[in-house]
Amino acid sequence: MRPIEEPKVYLVAKTMLEPDGLNAYLRDIGNPDWKPDPGVSNAENLVEAAGRMCYRSWQPYDPAKPEATNPNVTTVRQGNDAYIGNVLKSGHGSVLEHACLTFICRNVSRVFTHELVRHRAGMAYSQESLRYVRLDDIPFWMPGSARANETARKKIEEVVDFLENTQKELSAIFGMADLTDLKEKKQLTSMFRRVAPIGLGTTIMVTGNLRSWRHIIEMRTSPHAEEEIRIVTGKIAEICKAHFPNVFQDMAFDQVQGSWTFGHTKV
Numbered sequence: 001m002r003p004i005e006e007p008k009v010y011l012v013a014k015t016m017l018e019p020d021g022l023n024a025y026l027r028d029i030g031n032p033d034w035k036p037d038p039g040v041s042n043a044e045n046l047v048e049a050a051g052r053m054c055y056r057s058w059q060p061y062d063p064a065k066p067e068a069t070n071p072n073v074t075t076v077r078q079g080n081d082a083y084i085g086n087v088l089k090s091g092h093g094s095v096l097e098h099a100c101l102t103f104i105c106r107n108v109s110r111v112f113t114h115e116l117v118r119h120r121a122g123m124a125y126s127q128e129s130l131r132y133v134r135l136d137d138i139p140f141w142m143p144g145s146a147r148a149n150e151t152a153r154k155k156i157e158e159v160v161d162f163l164e165n166t167q168k169e170l171s172a173i174f175g176m177a178d179l180t181d182l183k184e185k186k187q188l189t190s191m192f193r194r195v196a197p198i199g200l201g202t203t204i205m206v207t208g209n210l211r212s213w214r215h216i217i218e219m220r221t222s223p224h225a226e227e228e229i230r231i232v233t234g235k236i237a238e239i240c241k242a243h244f245p246n247v248f249q250d251m252a253f254d255q256v257q258g259s260w261t262f263g264h265t266k267v
């Protein structure tokens, strides 16, 4: 068993604007008096553009710009912060779906990944294949309740070591070192994993849109959620707050519960 300090989260991708395309569109509809805010993330500018496009609310009505403005709109909210604040308040969260964030979660257990992949709407996953990757060396993160109890911790270590040795023994029984046929190796590796611990450390890449991340953070940092998913989604929440302060403007850390809560839920 290889002890793991803590699961890790890496932000590896996020939605970027294509300024030439957006500028060409704005030019074609008559150059409304609106520009992406250079001090704001691409994702948040894209969310604002999606909303303003819906209502032709780039600027107040101007009869000279019929494709960009609308006689129903006499005033417009100024600034990305205020604009997105109103989207959140009114619950028109579908515009948040245009921007995505991708994370790699490393040294997370299959307990965690199984819970994470239950989130379907707006999500994409790629998970380390345990049909391909052999488990001769089992990384393992010890939950706090086990760390706090010496007898329990030792028992768990004993079992994980036993299961790790079982992997090696099964490899020897089937002469894995001498096999060349990948199909056969995959079939055997997949058979071996049936006796691997669900707590083994693995890796998953996950992409979600900003609307989905808000929902997942709320559900999975809740005190009712499991310890490991609370830690991992807590790290994701911190990254979201730092990178997209306007989309996460109503999200706050509750020191007492250790959870992230939202002013507007299920936008």
Ligand SMILES: Cc1cc2nc3c(=O)[nH]c(=O)nc-3n(C[C@H](O)[C@H](O)[C@H](O)COP(=O)(O)OP(=O)(O)OC[C@H]3O[C@@H](n4cnc5c(N)ncnc54)[C@H](O)[C@@H]3O)c2cc1C
Residues within 6 Å of the ligand: 118, 119, 120, 121, 215, 219, 220, 224, 225, 226
């Ligand atoms: C504390 C906790 C305990 C849990 N315990 C269990 C358990 O014991 N057993 C168990 O099986 N699961 C359990 N879960 C998982 C839970 O039931 C959900 O499957 C999981 O949280 C995914 O959330 P979601 O359903 O909101 O789906 P998401 O995929 O995150 O979707 C987001 C939202 O989109 C909408 N949506 C998505 N798909 C559909 C659809 N097909 N039709 C209509 N609307 C849709 C819903 O409004 C949904 O809330 C638990 C979750 C938590 C947080």
